[in-house]
Amino acid sequence: MARILGGITTSHIPAVGKAIEAGMEDDPYWEPFFKAYPPIRAWLAEKQPDLVINIYNDHGLGFFLDQMPTFAIGAAAQYRNEDEGWGLPELPPFKGDAPFSWHLIESMVEQEFDITSCQELAVDHGFTVPMQLFWPKGSHPPAIPISANTVQHPIPTLKRALDFGKALGKAVRSYPEDISVVILGTGGLSHQLDGARAGFINREFDEMCMEKIVTDPEALTAISRMELVEKAGSQGTEFLMWMMMRGALGKVRQLSSNYHIPISNTGAGTMLLECIDS
Ligand code: DHB
Ligand code: FE
Numbered sequence: 191m192a193r194i195l196g197g198i199t200t201s202h203i204p205a206v207g208k209a210i211e212a213g214m215e216d217d218p219y220w221e222p223f224f225k226a227y228p229p230i231r232a233w234l235a236e237k238q239p240d241l242v243i244n245i246y247n248d249h250g251l252g253f254f255l256d257q258m259p260t261f262a263i264g265a266a267a268q269y270r271n272e273d274e275g276w277g278l279p280e281l282p283p284f285k286g287d288a289p290f291s292w293h294l295i296e297s298m299v300e301q302e303f304d305i306t307s308c309q310e311l312a313v314d315h316g317f318t319v320p321m322q323l324f325w326p327k328g329s330h331p332p333a334i335p336i337s338a339n340t341v342q343h344p345i346p347t348l349k350r351a352l353d354f355g356k357a358l359g360k361a362v363r364s365y366p367e368d369i370s371v372v373i374l375g376t377g378g379l380s381h382q383l384d385g386a387r388a389g390f391i392n393r394e395f396d397e398m399c400m401e402k403i404v405t406d407p408e409a410l411t412a413i414s415r416m417e418l419v420e421k422a423g424s425q426g427t428e429f430l431m432w433m434m435m436r437g438a439l440g441k442v443r444q445l446s447s448n449y450h451i452p453i454s455n456t457g458a459g460t461m462l463l464e465c466i467d468s
Contacts, residue, residue, distance in 0.1 A: 191363055191364065191365065191366065191367075191368065192241075192362050192363060192364075192365035192367060192368070192369045192370070192371055193363070193368075193369075193370050193371065193465075194359060194362055194363065194370075194371050194372075194373060194438060194439060194440075194465050195237050195239055195370050195371065195372050195464065195465060196233075196237075196372060196373075196439065196442070196445075196462060196463050196464040196465050197372070197373045197374070197375060197435045197436065197438065197439045197442070197462075197463045197465075198230060198320075198324065198372065198373070198374050198375070198435075198460075198461070198462050198463070199374070199375045199376070199378075199403075199432050199435065199459060199460060199461045200319075200320050200323055200324075200374070200376055200458075200459075200460045201376070201377065201378060201379070201453065201456050201457075201458040201459065201460070202246060202315055202316045202317075202319040202320050202376040202377055203315075203319065203453055203454045203455075203456050203458065204274075204276035204277075204278055204315045204319065204454075205453065205454040206223070206319050206323065206453065206454075207276070207278045207315060207318070207319045207322060208276075208277065208278065209224075210319075210322050210323070210326070211278070211279060220453075222448075222450045223448075223450050223453050223458055223460075225448065226446065226448035226450075226460035227323055227324070227460070229445075229446050229462070230324060230446060230460070230462045231324060231325075231326070233445065233462060233464075234324060234325070234372065237370065237372070238370070239331050239370045239371060239372040240331055240332075240369040240370050240371065241287060241290060241331050241332055241333075241334065241369055241370070241371045241372075242321075242330060242331050242332070242333045242334070242371070242372050242373075242374060243294075243333075243334045243336060243358070243362070243371060243372075243373045243374070243438075244313075244317050244320065244321065244333050244334065244335050244336070244374045244376065245336045245337075245338070245373065245374060245375050245376065245431045245434045245435050246313075246314075246316035246317045246320070246335065246336075246337055246374075246376040246377060246431060247316050247337060247338055247339070247340040247341065247376075247377055247428055247430070247431060248262075248313075248314055248316060248337040248341070249274070249314050249315070249316060249341065250274075250314070250341065251272060251274050251312050251313070251314035252308070252311050252312050252313065252314060252337060253337070253339075255341070255342055258339050258341065258342045259306035259337070259339065260304075260306075260338065260339050260345075260346055261298075261303060261304075261305055261306065261336070261337075261338050261339075261346070261354060262305065262306040262307075262308050262311070262335075262336070262337045262338075263291060263294055263295050263298070263305050263306070263307060263308065263334065263335075263336050264286055264291055264308050264311045264313075264334055264335040264336070265286075265288055265291040265292055265295060265307045265308060265309050266286050266288060266291075266308065266309050266310060266311060267285070267286055267288050268283040268284060268285050268286055269283060269284045269286055269311050269312070269313045269317075269333070269335055270283045270312050270313070271283070271284070271312065271313055271314075271318050272312050272314075274314055274315060276315060278315065278318075281318055281322075282328075284313060284317075284318075284321065284330070284333050284335075285332045285333065286332055286333060286334060286335075287332040287334060288309075290332075290334060290365060291307075291334050292307075293361070293364075293365050294334065294358070294361045294362070295307050297357075297360065297361035297364055298354075298357055298358065298361055301357040301360065301361070303354060303357055308335075311335060313335050316337075316376055316377060316428075317333075317335050317337075317376070319376075320374050320376045321333065324374070336358075336434070338351065338354070338430055338431065338434060340377070340425070340427040340428050340430055340431075343415075344415075345415060345427055345430065346430060347411070347414075347415060348410055348411045348413050348415075348418065348429075348430065348433050349411035351430040351431075351433035351434045351437070352407055352408070352410075352411055352433045352434070352436065352437040353437065354434050354437060355433065355434040355435060355436055355437020355438040355439075356437040356438065357437075358373075358434065358437065358438045359437065359438035359439065359440060362438065373435050373438050373439070374435065375431040375432040375433075375434060375435025375436065376428075376431055377425075377428025377429070377430075377431045377432070378396075378399075378422070378426060378428040378429045378431070378432060378456075378457070378459060379395075379396040379399060379400070379422065379426060379428075379429060379449075379456070379457040379458070379459045380392040380393075380395060380396050380421070380422040380423050380426040380456070380457045381422075381423050381425045381426055381455050381456035381457065382423030382424045382425055382426065382455070383424075383425050383455055384424070385424065387423060387424075388455070389455055390423045391423070391451050391452055391455070391456070391457045392421055392422060392423070392426075392457070393449075393451060393457060395421040395422060396422075396449060396451075396457045396459060397449065399422075399429060399432070399459075400447060400449060400459050400461065403432055403433070403436050404442065404444050404461075404463065407433065407436045407437070410433065411433075415427070425456075436463075439463055439465050440465060440466075440467075441465070441466040441467060442463040442464060442465055442466060443463070443464050443466055444461065444462070444463055444464075445462045445463070445464050446460070446461060446462040447459075447460070447461040447462075448460045448461070
């Protein structure tokens with residue numbers, strides 16, 4: 191049966207993609223952010239996962255306001271990237287694993303999560319920047335994109351996101367082949383890119399979320415969506431991706447954690463959680 195090795199969180203800020211492209215990892219502005227990644231890359235190199243599930247929120251490339259799935263799972267052999275207007279280079283397609291995707295979709299629907307299945311999907315910076323951060327040489331395992339709506343209200347609740355993760359964990363573990371899987375939760379932490387509160391960052395709230403998501407993720411389900419927007423900023427709702435990832439893991443040990451503000455307009459959190467007994 192498939193095993194989940196652990197989960198990794200990261201912000202997916204487009205400027206990070208620009209910094210990677212420009213080779214600025216040791217630059218004084220970027221170093222406090224990039225220093226979080228070599229230990230996680232070393233863990234990945236040691237564990238050699240067979241597959242990565244990348245939980246991210248599409249920002250308008252794969253879906254738009256006219257058609258906005260609450261939860262979508264990629265079911266393609268590969269996923270293309272496109273120019274989104276951030277000035278990032280267009281990347282070659284990311285290899286998928288359609289049979290594994292269909293297993294996930296079957297199992298999630300069986301567990302009463304209504305999924306939009308995507309046999310064709312363009313993946314944006316929410317997906318690609320983390321892939322570059324964790325597999326800088328491009329040699330990543332096959333990847334399954336899972337996108338949740340954080341763009342157009344109503345967005346899922348924190349409880350729904352955690353429950354989605356729990357069902358996802360069951361779906362992965364019921365895959366009959368003996369493969370190992372790592373799960374990314376990308377986005378966050380607090381940020382607001384537009385409106386009167388543009389530039390808003392909330393260190394205290396971010397640090398609370400980073401602690402509780404390890405020790406007591408259930409407690410975070412008491413936060414309402416309105417409160418999440420208020421405390422984390424309108425784009426800080428990307429924390430839902432972290433909840434989805436966390437739900438899939440079960441018992442964990444925290445192997446690394448880093449928080450740095452600001453990177454671009456965002457409180458950037460990175461952590462590696464290793465599964466115990468799964
Ligand atoms: C930024 C952060 C994001 O999560 C995003 O999707 C786009 C931009 C930023 O801080 O610049
Ligand atoms: Fe984002």
